[in-house]
Structure formats: structure tokens, C-alpha cells
Amino acid sequence: MVDQSNIIPLLVKMSLTVRLELFHFAFRAFTAKPDQLLEARGLQRVHHRILYFVGRNPEIRVSGLLAILGVTKQALHAPLRQLMAMGLIQDSPHASDKRGKCLKLTPEGEKLEAALSGAQRKLHAPAFSIRRCMKVSIGLA
Template sequence: MFRKLPQSNLYLREEELRRGIELLYFAYRDFTRDPDEILQKAGFGRAHHRVLYFVGRNPGTTVSGLLSLLRITKQSLSRVLGQLVDDGYIDQKTGATDRRQRLLHLTPKGEKFEKELFSTQRQRVAEAYKTAGPEAVAGFWEVLLNIVDEKEREQVLRQIEK
């Protein structure tokens, strides 16, 4: 499909940039479709998915750590987190050294639900990686990392290289 490599800087032309942006939109649409259906049945949305995913990847993270990672408002997180706690997906524990901290962990119910959501995306990404091959995957990672704001890249690298 896209086997032909761009010549020199032709990939920087507006039409090629628009092609890449459109592919990102379409890929995101399909990447989120299956989890969206599962989330909708539970009365949740994508914000709930992000919180579940990153609490699962960072057990014991603080509320402020999650705010920093997700770059969302305290008000947005409070609503989503409150619902996940109330429904038994996330547990909040008081910090041992700082009692003001709320340390977040997935409950067994939360772990099961997050794995269900992840499995749909894992399958889609694994198939895409297998089809594209290792060099294409490395290039894809490089492009995605370079889309991230430069000042945020180190934090993102630390997060994904756990």
C-alpha cells in the first residue's frame, strides 16, 4: 500500500501532510471503536479508559501524578475518578509518608475490565505491527514521539520504557 518511500522532502508537501493527518484520524477512530463499545455498556467514556489504563500501568500513582501525566483538569479527573472509585474499579489508599496523598490502584474488577479493553487494542496493534514489519514499527514510534511536544518527550519516554 505505502511501500514506495517518499523521495527527498516530498513528504513535507501539504497534500502528503494531510494524508498523514487523515490516516491518524482514521486509525484513531478504529483503534478506539471496540473499547468504546465496551465502555458504553458500562456507562463510561474514553476518559475512564485513559484513567484505567494509566493507573494500571502506574500502580500507586498519586492523583497529582495522574493529572500531570494525562494533562487534564482536576475537575475532569475528579468526576471520572470518582465514578471509577464508586463503581469499584479503582481503590484509593492514603500515602504512608504523606497522609494527604491518595495512591491509586486498580481493584481486581478494574484489572479485569482494563485487560478486556486493552485486549481489543492489543490485537489491532499487533496485527498492524506484524503486517508492517520491524523497520516500519520503529519509524512509526519515531514519528509518534516527534509529534509529542519536545519538552514532554523525556517524560513520555520514561513512561513507555517501564
């Protein structure tokens, strides 16, 4: 078992290069399962981001999704259309502005998004558990 009392001083001593390397490996682990699930459907990470933010913001307008993702309409158009064609996202006219479209996940889209993000939550759960966070905040971890 690793003595966790030395982790913080050890992190302080690490060079930025080592931290970047650790970040790379952490990111690879964080995206591995979602990438596998996406690939099986012919999708990519951009599709996961769209599913994630539409799922967190039901009835979001396309303009709001563009703002959250920080992409252009052109960059969003093809992956969003693909998700809609696959029956994972549906659009409906905005209540007050019929020209605007509101997006929401379909039941199938909710299942896929839950599988994708659920894999990431499972990976993060031990690191961000309440008990662990409390121990760190009082210096016991």
C-alpha cells in the same frame, strides 16, 4: 496482495491532508472497540485513560495521575469518583503522607482495563511485530 516495497515512497508523496484523513480513520478504528465496551458501562474515553495509567502505575498518587493526564483536579474528580464508585479503582492513604491518596485498580478494574487496551494491542500487533519491524529496518518490507 499489496506490493509493500512502494509504501514509503508513496507516503512521502501524500499530501498532509491525505495523511490527516488516514490518521482520522486509524484513530476511529483504534478507539472503536474500547468505546463500545465503555459505552456498555456508561463510561467514556477519559475513564479508559484513567484506568490505563493507574494500571501502569499501581499506587500512583492523585497528583501523579494529574501530571500524566495533564488535566485539572476538577476535570479528574468526577470520572475518578465514578470509577471508584463502580469498584474499578480503589484508593488508600499514602504511606508517608496520610493526606495523599494512592490509586490502584481492583481486580474488576484490571479486567476492564485489559479488555480495553487488549483490543488496541490486538489491532496494533501486526503493524508492530518484531519480524515486521526488522524487515522495515533492513529495507525488506
